């Protein structure tokens with residue numbers, strides 16, 4: 432795959448995420464060659480290509496699952512080396528898999544706070560997590576009981592819980608959701624939620 436998208440530094444403050452001439456080889460096979468991409472605040476990009484074109488490989492580079500053979504990654508204008516997915520998440524990039532990654536036997540609140548449980552002394556603060564999860568989901572324009580186990584939810588509800596989980600993980604996205612919430616429009620479907628984020632951020636008019 433060889434592609435170039437975005438115009439670096441056309442937006443004040445510059446891109447949030449930038450790939451500069453990224454290349455990736457597996458052994459002798461060069462899968463990505465000089466891929467450049469600039470993602471400005473509020474933008475949604477679609478990466479389209481045939482099977483084996485290198486889409487997943489590019490996403491894995493951006494989220495620290497793989498390291499590039501050549502080229503550079505910048506987050507907020509700073510060159511970074513992502514040592515792994517946890518490091519990437521800490522810096523603000525996370526790969527959201529197509530499949531839903533929720534623990535089916537945990538409650539909605541336990542999923543939203545998985546790995547980031549709110550402490551209360553030596554135990555976890557279930558009440559605060561329930562309240563936080565309820566608020567997070569309401570902010571997305573939906574109403575899902577934080578006490579219910581995920582197994583009992585519909586697919587659409589699970590996707591909303593997944594978005595709420597990422598929202599907790601990435602504060603920047605959370606701030607945009609908060610803006611979308613002020614629109615007072617009830618948006619049930621995750622696609623609608625994402626669209627409202629983009630409308631609010633001014634990066635999407637369709």
Ligand SMILES: Nc1ncnc2c1ncn2[C@@H]1O[C@H](COP(=O)(O)OP(=O)(O)OP(=O)(O)O)[C@@H](O)[C@H]1O
Nearest residue numbers: 457458460462480481482483484485486487488489
């Ligand atoms: N870990 C790996 N080791 C060796 N080759 C790999 C590895 N991962 C991917 N490839 C190869 O790199 C190429 C790009 O794969 P990639 O999964 O990024 O494509 P894709 O665009 O996501 O395809 P699809 O549409 O099928 O998901 C393919 O030829 C694939 O076989």
Ligand SMILES: [Mg+2]
Nearest residue numbers: 483486487488
């Ligand atoms: Mg793929």
